[in-house]
Amino acid sequence: MTEQLYRLTYYSYNEIAEHADGLADPIDSILEASRRNNAHAGVTGALMFNSGYFGQVLEGQRRAVEATFERIQRDTRHSDVSLLAFEIVETRAFPTWSMGFVGTRADGKARYDRIADESGFDPLRMKAHQLFERLRSLAIEQEHNKEG
Numbered sequence: 001m002t003e004q005l006y007r008l009t010y011y012s013y014n015e016i017a018e019h020a021d022g023l024a025d026p027i028d029s030i031l032e033a034s035r036r037n038n039a040h041a042g043v044t045g046a047l048m049f050n051s052g053y054f055g056q057v058l059e060g061q062r063r064a065v066e067a068t069f070e071r072i073q074r075d076t077r078h079s080d081v082s083l084l085a086f087e088i089v090e091t092r093a094f095p096t097w098s099m100g101f102v103g104t105r106a107d108g109k110a111r112y113d114r115i116a117d118e119s120g121f122d123p124l125r126m127k128a129h130q131l132f133e134r135l136r137s138l139a140i141e142q143e144h145n146k147e148g
């Protein structure tokens, strides 16, 4: 029998924005470790951030998602990790992304600032499904732009 698929949604406070010259390096380092580990563990998902917060969706088998989230919670690059949802789902929403970063990669600080403005997300005012939908629509947009 195939194991059930779980989706976990959380947000956290970004602790790196204030301490780094630009966000590119720390974000690249998070993405590099995420893609390597998640591909190995069968975890998919997407990550977004602004200067204040991270929001992330993780999908996969229960044990893999839990182990990933336990590591993430211990990470000092963010704090006050708040779980919004942990639920069984039928299908993956980010099947091809070991960890998609919503907001195209690194062209320097101006680019990140613009992404942060454009993404305009305030997880304190968002429920799990709203954060999820926001990530999913930005992911679809990003895939579309890549093809175009």
Ligand code: FAD
Residues within 6 Å of the ligand: 029, 030, 033, 034, 035, 037, 038, 047, 054, 056, 058, 068, 071, 072, 073, 074, 075, 076, 077, 078, 099
């Ligand atoms: P390593 O290869 O040991 O580390 C990768 C890089 O990160 C290195 O440069 C290391 O110096 C640096 N680093 C590691 N831990 C810390 C830390 N606590 N503080 C500062 N720098 C550190 N990991 C995943 O596997 N999957 C995810 O989806 C995922 N999402 C994340 C989302 C957010 C918002 C954050 C902040 C972290 C996320 N991480 C994720 C990273 C996770 O917290 C661990 O750092 C990572 O899983 C450790 O894996 P590793 O031992 O293979 O990394």
